[in-house]
Amino acid sequence: MTDVWEDVVGQEDAVARLRAAATDDAAMTHAWLVTGPPGSGRSVAAKAFAAALQCSGDPVADEVAVAEVRAGTHPDVTVVTTDKVTISIDEVRGLIGLAQRAPARGRWRVIVVEDADRMLERTSNVLLKAIEEPPPRTVWVLCAPSPQDVVVTIRSRCRQVGLRVPSVEAVAELLVRRDGLEPGLALESARAAQSHVGMARRLARDPEARARRRRILESAARIRGVGDAVLAADDLVETAKAEAAARSEERDAREKAELLRALGVEAGATVPPALRAQVKQLEEDQKRRATRQQRDSLDTAMLDLLSLYRDVLVVQLGASGDVALVNEGAEELVRSLAESSTPEQSLHRMDAIGEVRQRLAGNVAPLLALEAMMVALRPQV
Known part of the structure; x- marks a missing residue:
């Protein structure tokens, strides 16, 4: 069976906590706050946790559930991400309505909010009651760069899991293993991206991205006045x-x-x-x-x-x-x-x-x- 946690790089302590909660209902809680600097893999860890929560011990069914979560098609896992400056109140109200439904097929209904730091205070206040009094089988997983990026009323009601910047070597190893990249290029890209997994992958796979970055660096040397x-x-x-x-x-x-x-x-x-x-x-x-x-x-x-x-x-x-x-x-x-x-x-x-x-x-x-x-x-x- 595919390892749910294989793409969570260099986060052994965090994985241990999340793994224990996913396999023991007594260790579970209804709201989690996953924090870490850019590139630490907050959303990757949150999605892995969501996949682990759908696993029941049946190898065949679990394989299907994990694949569906990764593909974004699992009926009981909702991942919210935004390319906008903020997450709107209307989007959060829609999530609150969704959270009231019982799981359709899996063990838990999981709602992952990748950019919880992009919620304004009034939007966070709308979410507060849903986090305080969720249905029995609903789990909220919020992601943010740091606990301070989330209003205190929200973070005080979440169990916090902190991630750290993974090592350059760990990121390079992931690029080689997952993407089949040449080890030297993977290591150079991981170092240039300062261990940001997504950025390292883009640099390693896209020659134009590497050329654009090189031009940015060289622009500093060309300034004379x-x-x-x-x-x-x-x-x-x-x-x-x-x-x-x-x-x-x-x-x-x-x-x-x-x-x-x-x-x-x-x-x-x-x-x-x-x-x-x-x-x-x-x-x-x-x-x-x-x-x-x-x-x-x-x-x-x-x-x-x-x-x-x-x-x-x-x-x-x-x-x-x-x-x-x-x-x-x-x-x-x-x-x-x-x-x-x-x-x-x-x-x-x-x-x-x-x-x-x-x-x-x-x-x-x-x-x-x-x-x-x-x-x-x-x-x-």
Whole structure:
């Protein structure tokens, strides 16, 4: 039988707790909060837990149940994820209604909310009563980067399971085993992704993703003055916009076509006034999703630049023999930047990148924030 937990990398303590709860009703509770930094595998662990909760001990039936959970087709497991900035109250109300139903076929009705940190406080308050008084066979599994990202009234009613960043070697081993990737490429990608499993997989499988990341790193070395900084910032923003558009264009068109078909509107026909509000709502949701995708793309670029100057600082402090570089494939670039600056300047640049991440999270205009950061990355005279 397939191991339910095989894709949960480097989380032995968390797996032990979840496994014990899944196999012993006395150790179960109705609400869980799985936390961990980006890339630690929160959603993977939550889905594995949901699959384990459907296993009854019958090898054949359990194999089918696990496969259905992984494919997203199990009738008693609902996984909620969002590409938008927030999870809406209407979405949560729908989940609450679903939670009242008894399991159709499995042992438990499991509702996994992958991005619980994207619920506003008023939305969390709507969810609170459902978590306080759930039906006997309903389990809520909420995922967030940290307990502090969830309102205290929710987290105080959940059993918390904390994940840690897995080792580079563990992530590389998973890529080799699960995806059949070449070990050297898997290790380099895992290191460049700083053990973020999803990002490591994308880098290893997509040459364009690796090339795009390389261009981001090299953009820092090309800045010689304010003009270069402004151009570099504009290029980064336009790249993020293009990436978000490429990821959403086909999906947006499919969603709109499905909505029009459901409303009885033929392709190419004018939408009746009475139905336009529904189409407008979909377009607004898609716009919010694109904004989120662009913001996530820019944040990933900032993390890549932080890793670059982290490596520069490691070389400047003479610690490269003891500490592995994140960007081993760009060692020449790292050493060039190390030779042309001081450790103090590297720290100043890392502070500037950290500050722009905070500004972007606060909805500051991306271009203005990035221009200020790129100016801070230029060589000091």
